[in-house]
Amino acid sequence: MKHLLLPLLLAGCTTAVVAPLLPSYRDADVAIASKADFDPARYAGLWHEVARFPVPFQNGCAGATAEYTAPTGGVIGVRNTCLDADGAPVRSITGTAEVTGPGRLAVNLNGVPLTAPLWVLWTDAGYRTAVLGQPDGRAGWILNRDPVIPADRLRAALTVLDFNGYDTGQLTYSASR
Secondary structure, three states, rough: OOOOOOOOOOHHHHOOOOHOOOOOEEEOOOOOOOOOOOOOHHOOOEEEEEEEEOHHHHOOOOEEEEEEEOOOOEEEEEEEEOOOOOOEEEEEEEEEEEEEEEOOEEEEOOOOOOOOEEEEEEOOOOOEEEEEEOOOOOOEEEEEOOOOOOOHHHHHHHHHHHHEEHHHHOOEOOOOO
């Protein structure tokens, strides 16, 4: 696949057609919850990938960024960029994310014929760190406004993933962390 399907991502490839081919990193017996007080306007801006669960569409990416525009009519613009080990852009993909509920997005990436759910599981109070996941557990990310995340917010993000049934031992960390 030529395009990076990253955090908002990358979600397009994990629908019913492709999902059986990808592993789940989440215990389906554990309840999962999205952020009830999610504010899409505060979420807008540039995010740096800190960690992700391995997904084929990010092969060759040492890290990634995700940029979201302020919502217009419940739709957020998305640009995901794959970065090499030096932090230089390798490839990117654009699309939209429709707000479908509190902390819940339906992601459509240009050139990808599928829509995928992406849930915002948590952000810190200042919207500096975010945890995203697909409810089926086939993808998940820790994002931060800066390339390097403070240890306390990384611990909090890992706790959120663990609470939602994700196996944090399978995370891949970005080069800049």
